[in-house]
Each structure stands twice: as C-alpha cells, then as structure tokens.
Amino acid sequence: MSGSEFLQWAAMVSLGLLTVAFFLTIFRILRGPTLPDRVLALDMLVSIGIAYIAVVAIKTNFSLYLDVAIALGLVGFLATVAFARYILQRDRNRMDDNPNAKEIQK
Amino acid sequence: MNRAALATVLALIWAAITGNFSVPNLIFGGAISLLALWLVRKDVSSPHYFRKARLAGSLALLFFYELSLSASRVALLVLSPNLKDKLKPGIIAFPLTVKSDVQITLLANLITLTPGTLSVDVSEDKKKLYVHALSVPDKQALIDDIAKGFEAKIIEVFE
Amino acid sequence: MIYEIAAYIAGIFLLMGALFSLIAAIGIVRLPDLYTRMHSASKVGTMGAGLSFLALATVAFDGPLILRAIVGFVFLMLTAPVSAHLLARAACLAGYKSDNLTELNDFAKDQ
Numbered sequence: 001m002s003g004s005e006f007l008q009w010a011a012m013v014s015l016g017l018l019t020v021a022f023f024l025t026i027f028r029i030l031r032g033p034t035l036p037d038r039v040l041a042l043d044m045l046v047s048i049g050i051a052y053i054a055v056v057a058i059k060t061n062f063s064l065y066l067d068v069a070i071a072l073g074l075v076g077f078l079a080t081v082a083f084a085r086y087i088l089q090r091d092r093n094r095m096d097d098n099p100n101a102k103e104i105q106k
Numbered sequence: 107m108n109r110a111a112l113a114t115v116l117a118l119i120w121a122a123i124t125g126n127f128s129v130p131n132l133i134f135g136g137a138i139s140l141l142a143l144w145l146v147r148k149d150v151s152s153p154h155y156f157r158k159a160r161l162a163g164s165l166a167l168l169f170f171y172e173l174s175l176s177a178s179r180v181a182l183l184v185l186s187p188n189l190k191d192k193l194k195p196g197i198i199a200f201p202l203t204v205k206s207d208v209q210i211t212l213l214a215n216l217i218t219l220t221p222g223t224l225s226v227d228v229s230e231d232k233k234k235l236y237v238h239a240l241s242v243p244d245k246q247a248l249i250d251d252i253a254k255g256f257e258a259k260i261i262e263v264f265e
Numbered sequence: 266m267i268y269e270i271a272a273y274i275a276g277i278f279l280l281m282g283a284l285f286s287l288i289a290a291i292g293i294v295r296l297p298d299l300y301t302r303m304h305s306a307s308k309v310g311t312m313g314a315g316l317s318f319l320a321l322a323t324v325a326f327d328g329p330l331i332l333r334a335i336v337g338f339v340f341l342m343l344t345a346p347v348s349a350h351l352l353a354r355a356a357c358l359a360g361y362k363s364d365n366l367t368e369l370n371d372f373a374k375d376q
Contacts, residue, residue, distance in 0.1 A: 002269065003271070003273055010277070017286070020290070021283075021287040024290035024294050027294060036299050036352060036359075037299050040302055044290065055283070063325070066333055066334060077347075080348040084352045088359055092359075166339075174312060177308045180308050181289075184289075219308070224300070227354045238303075
C-alpha cells in the first residue's frame with residue numbers, strides 16, 4: 001500500500017469512528033439528565049466536528065477547511081464559557097425564587 | 107512600552123494564523139491587538155517580559171506532555187470493564203502555597219491536565235484550590251503528590 | 266520519499282485522533298456523573314481533535330499552512346482546561362450534585 005492510499009484508507013476509517021462517536025455524544029445530549037451534562041456533550045460535539053473537518057481537509061486536499069476548524073474551535077470555547085455563565089446565573093435566579101430548589105435538582 | 111511589546115507578539119500570532127506576513131496585514135494585526143488590550147484594560151504586562159516568554163515555552167512543552175499522558179490514562183480507565191469499582195471520585199481542598207494569580211492559574215490548568223484530576227474552584231481568600239479527582243484512595247497522598255510535583259515546579263520557575 | 270513517510274505518519278495521527286474521540290464519547294456515555302464525564306471530555310476529547318490538527322500539519326508541506334495548523338493545535342490545548350474548569354465551577358456553585366459514589370466533598374463542606 002502506498003502512502004497516499006494508506007492516507008485515504010485512514011481518512012475513511014477515521015470518518016467511520018468519528019460517526020460512531022458523534023452518535024454516542026448525541027445520545028448523551030438527549031439523555032441529559034442535567035443541563036451541564038448537555039453543555040458538556042455539546043462541547044464534545046464541537047471537538048468531534050473539528051476532527052471531522054480536519055479529516056475532510058486531508059481527504060480533499062482543500063486547505064481552506066483548516067480556517068473553518070480553527071474558527072469552530074474558538075467559537076466552541078466561547079459557547080462553553082457563555083453556557084457556564086448562564087448555568088451560574090439561572091440557578092442563582094431559581095434559588096432566589098425558591099429556597100428549596102437545591103433539593104429538587106434535576 | 108510593555109504594552110507595545112505584547113501588541114507586537116499578538117500581531118505576529120495574528121500573521122501566523124492568517125498565514126500572511128505582509129506589512130498591511132501586520133499593521134492590521136497590531137491594530138486588533140491594541141484594541142483587544144484596550145478592551146482588557148488591566149495592565150497585563152510585566153517587567154521581565156522576554157524571560158517569562160522563554161519560561162512559558164518550557165512550561166508549554168510540559169503541558170503537552172502531561173496532556174497526552176493523562177489522555178491515554180483516562181482512555182484506558184474508560185475502556186476497562188469494571189468501571190464502577192475503579193472509580194472513587196471526590197472533591198478535595200488543596201492548600202495553596204503559591205500566592206500570585208498567575209501562579210494559581212497555571213497550577214489550576216496543570217492540575218486539569220494531570221491524570222484523573224480536574225480543578226473546580228479557588229476559595230475567596232485564595233488559600234484553597236478545590237480539585238475533583240477520579241479516584242481518591244488516600245486524600246493526603248494526592249495532596250502531597252500535587253505539592254511536590256507541579257507546585258514545586260511552578261515555584262522553581264518563578265523564583 | 267519524504268511525502269510517503271509523511272502520509273503514513275499523518276494516517277496514523279488521523280486514526281489515533283479518531284480513536285481518542287471515540288473513547289471520549291464512550292466515556293461520556295459510560296461514566297456515572299457530570300464531574301467524571303468532564304475528565305473524559307476535556308482530556309481525551311481534546312487529544313482527539315488535537316491529533317487531527319497534527320495530522321493536517323504533517324501533510325500540509327506549505328509553511329503558512331503548517332504554522333496555522335500548529336496554532337490551531339495550541340489554541341485547542343490552551344482552551345480545553347479553561348472551559349472544563351469554568352463548567353465544573355458553574356455546576357459546583359449552582360449546586361448540581363455528584364453521583365452517590367462520591368463520598369469525599371470538601372467543596373460542599375466549606376460552602
């Protein structure tokens with residue numbers, strides 16, 4: 001097997017593995033059970049997306065995909081930061097409304 | 107002066123990302139860097155800028171090495187069949203000896219990258235760092251491990 | 266010759282990256298609570314995406330492109346612990362409970 005053939009084969013196998021990972025992560029998003037769990041799974045989904053784009057960039061030899069991957073990484077980071085702030089704020093508000101909310105965490 | 111040096115470094119990083127080292131692009135990058143520094147406002151720079159840059163380089167290497175090590179350890183743990191028996195998670199309070207914000211930040215990030223530990227929060231008075239660990243058979247042993255490993259290294263780098 | 270070797274190395278990086286991503290996803294599904302899942306996502310998941318960037322850098326053979334791939338890799342490595350830390354802190358302060366396997370919790374004790 002020559003180098004480029006091996007690379008093409010590796011790219012196909014990687015796409016397959018990433019697709020399985022993708023569906024497992026989606027399972028966690030649907031399943032929850034809490035909001036931070038879903039945020040974490042979304043963060044994971046972004047990094048799987050980055051890996052997808054990198055594989056496609058190698059497969060098609062189209063270098064512009066690299067910029068897309070970098071941008072997606074930075075946007076994903078910002079999204080996680082924003083979600084973390086939202087979780088903090090939301091639960092503070094809820095606890096102001098209902099002091100017992102901490103006990104019925106779901 | 108220091109702000110200008112920092113802006114220059116940021117402009118070079120900008121040129122590296124855009125893959126274009128032409129003069130207009132460098133000037134554009136410098137303008138964005140100055141804007142970003144103005145947005146942050148606080149004085150982020152410090153006197154020994156270039157010495158620190160070299161130290162940051164050596165710490166970065168340590169960073170990557172630790173990350174790959176811990177990623178493989180956690181991967182092995184995830185794949186082990188009797189997962190529930192191997193887990194004994196807990197959140198411990200780690201007493202900090204390092205004082206400055208930069209050192210605490212660095213230590214917190216390095217702890218996140220070690221196998222099985224993840225920093226959660228710093229207490230208000232900056233004396234304790236809360237660390238989540240995948241398995242805590244012995245709390246004191248873990249604390250000693252961090253204090254003798256990363257914390258000692260960070261103190262050594264900064265003193 | 267050098268192209269051949271680079272292609273093989275890049276292929277191995279790609280496979281390892283995809284494998285790490287898959288293991289991270291398995292960890293997210295298998296581990297019992299939010300905080301333990303965070304270990305899997307923030308370390309193993311980042312490693313997966315990072316290795317894909319390294320594979321790109323290996324086959325690029327073009328100065329600016331390699332530099333950009335490496336910069337992307339560094340960004341990924343620097344942002345991963347920060348976002349994991351922020352999410353863990355938010356969940357902890359908001360009072361999300363960890364699994365009943367967790368016996369030791371100094372954070373809840375000090376609050």
